[in-house]
Each structure stands twice: as C-alpha cells, then as structure tokens.
Amino acid sequence: MIEILESSPLNVNVFRRRALIVGLIALAVCGIGALINPGQFFRSYLLAYVFWIGISLGCLAILMVQHMSGGVWGLVSRRVLEAAAATFPLLAILFLPVAFGIRSIFVWAQPAASLASNEELAHAVQQKQLYLNVPFFLARAAFYFAVWIAVASTLNRWSRRQDRTGDRMLTSKLQGLSGPGLLLYGLTVTFSSIDWVMSLDPRWFSTIYGMLFMGGQGLSAMAFVIAVLAILSGDKPMSEVVRPAQFHDLGKLMLAFLMLWAYFAFSQYLIIWAGNLPEEIPWYTRRIQSSWKWVGLGLIVLHFMLPFVLLLSRELKRNRRSLTLLAGIVILMRFVDLMWMTGPEFHGGSFGVHWMDIVMPVGIGGIWLAFFATRLAERPLLPIRDPYIEDALTQAAD
Secondary structure, three states: OOOOOOOOOOOOHHHHHHHHHHHHHHHHHHHHHHHHOHHHHHHHHHHHHHHHHHHHHHHHHHHHHHHHHOOHHHHHHHHHHHHHHOOHHHHHHHOHHHHHOHHHHOHHHOOHHHHOOOHHHHHHHHHOOOOOOHHHHHHHHHHHHHHHHHHHHHHHHHHHHHHHHOOOHHHHHHHHHHHHHHHHHHHHHHHHHHHHOHHHOOOOOOOOHHHHHHHHHHHHHHHHHHHHHHHHOOOOOHHHOOOHHHHHHHHHHHHHHHHHHHHHHHHHHHHHHHHOOOOOOHHHHHHHOOOHHHHHHHHHHHHHHHHHHHHOOHHHHHOHHHHHHHHHHHHHHHHHHHHHHHHHHHOOOOOOOOHHHHHHHHHHHHHHHHHHHHHHHOOOOOOOOOOOHHHHHHHHHO
8 A cells, every 4th residue: 555645745845945046036037028928917917927828727626526426547647737727816816917007018008099990890899888887897707706716715725624624525525516517618718718718809609619618628638737737746655656557547547638629629610611791700801811820720739739649648637757758749729829819919910029928927837826826735645534535546556
C-alpha cells in the first residue's frame, strides 16, 4: 500500500516567489504602456484575462465531472483542480481593469456620437442596448463571479471537511452539488463569453459560441492539469501514484476535449457558411481574407491536426515528458485561438499583435500561478480520506 502523507511535501515558496516577481514586473511594464496607449492596455488585458480565467473555469467544470463520475485520474488530479477553482476571488479582483476600461474595449459602451459615422454599427448597438449597457454588463459579471465563487468554495469546503472527518456522506453531497453546478457553469460561461468576447462586434452572433468556449476551457484546463501533475510526479507521494496509466487516462481526456473543441469550431463555421447571411459572414471574412488567415491555418495544424495525430499514440500518452510537451503546445495554441477571435476586432480586420498582447498574459499569469501554488500547498496532494482512495491507490500500484 502506498503511504499517504498527511501534509503536502511540495515546497512552493521558491516557485510562488518567482511567479509573483515575474508577474509584477510584467504588469509594471504594461503599466508604463498604459500611460502611452491606454486603449491598447485594456484590450490586451481583456485577452490575457479571458485566457487565464478559462483555465480556472475549465478546472471547475472538470472537478464537478470528476465528482459525478469518479476514477483514479480524478483522485490524483483533484487537488490541482480544486486549487485552480479556488482562484476565483483573485480573478474577481483582476476583473476590475476590464470594468474600468469598458469604454476602451467595447464599441457598444462608447458614446452614441462616436458611432455616427457607421450607421450599421450604430443600428446594431441601438437594437441591443437593452442588453449591452454598462450597468447591466457589470451586474451580470458580478452574478457570474458570485456563482463561480459559491460553487468552487462549497466544493473546496466540503472536500476539506472530508479530509478531516472521512465522512462518506460528503461524497454524496459533492456529487449532488456537481450536477446543478455544471448547469450553472454552462449558463454563466455562455453569457460571459457573449459579454466579454462576442460583444466586441455587436453586429455578429453565434448560437454555439458558449459551447465553443466550454470546449476550449476544458481543453486548456486538462492540458494545465497534465503539466502540473508532470511536475508533481517527481516527488512523493505523487511519484508513487501518478504512473504511465494515469497519464494515459489524462491524455485520452485531453484528446476528447480536443475533438469537442474542434467539433464546435467547425460546426460554427459550417452553419455560418451554409447560411451565408450578411450579418454573420463578415466575422469570418475579416479572418480569412486578411493576414489573420495564416493564424487560422496555424490553428488548424497546431491546435488540432498535430495534437490529434499525436494523441492517437498510446506510447505518447504514457510518456510523461512527451505528453507534457504536447500539453504545453495546446496551452500556447489556446492563447493563439483567443487572439484570433479578438484581434481582428481590435485592429480593424488587419493583422496586428502589440507587445502588450504578449507581456500582459505573463503578468496576469504570474499573479494567478502564485495564488494557485499557495492554494495547492495548503492541503495534502491526495484526498486522504476519500472513501475510494485506497482502491485507487491499489489500482495505481498494480
């Protein structure tokens, strides 16, 4: 039987300090950029923010799926998922620059006089002003964070109580909350993706947009979990638990999320192409008939084709280093995908990448990773009193 340590052996002090320092330096550099170009600062901030909150949301969703389905893969990754889901209070604070820069980011939040030269855009904004207005936008954001924080904190609180007491009834409570929690996740992610990204062009709409974001969040979260577990598996107790079989399971899940994201992305394109409606196709023409088409081609090759082919290999999924490298590529391409979705709206359809688009994710990411590492080190790396832990550890040892 594998020994279960009562406290986390992970020393995160060095990593947390370095991540925090790098994040603060990057944000300070972007702060200087804000003095020169405040509009670009807020636009770059939104891109980076949507990327990092996507990992937290994906981890929250996978955590709830694990509580409902079980499995060794979920027990060894539960602490990583819980730590990532515990970052929502920080993310709520980090949302403040988006709220302050709303008029620099979204055209619908600008004065009506500034839209007078574009009758089509002004008409679209006027039609949707009941929904797209600053007070309602901020109220919806507050509701999203209230739901995410409530669900994540309740799951974490019950999990801590189970660590202390070993109460088997808590497993049923975690399962009971996860079902409605997934429904709330689907609703809030759908509307937040509409608010924060799709409304960048108030003339355009897609009925599958929220599902596309859910697939992408699950993919980025699973890639993140694989990367973290690969690091943790170098020391006890994770080195005795996370074996090639567990990486194989996680690799299969990453393949499933990859196919799900690709299905939603292609379905959105196919529906809009078949409909050929003038209010829908400009969103794609700005990305296909400009230099952004090369970014789109890169997404097809590096975000789908290459990972899909490689993840078909059983040997690669069981190889920690190879799978971690592929997970890193997936995480990078998730950011590129978000840039492809937002960039043409910020640069008038022409290709453009500002230096703050690159530095800002490092800044927010450093703060987020430092907070994540703190939460991860607060508890044992394994759910020590979960009723299924011994069976899972025995299976891992076989």
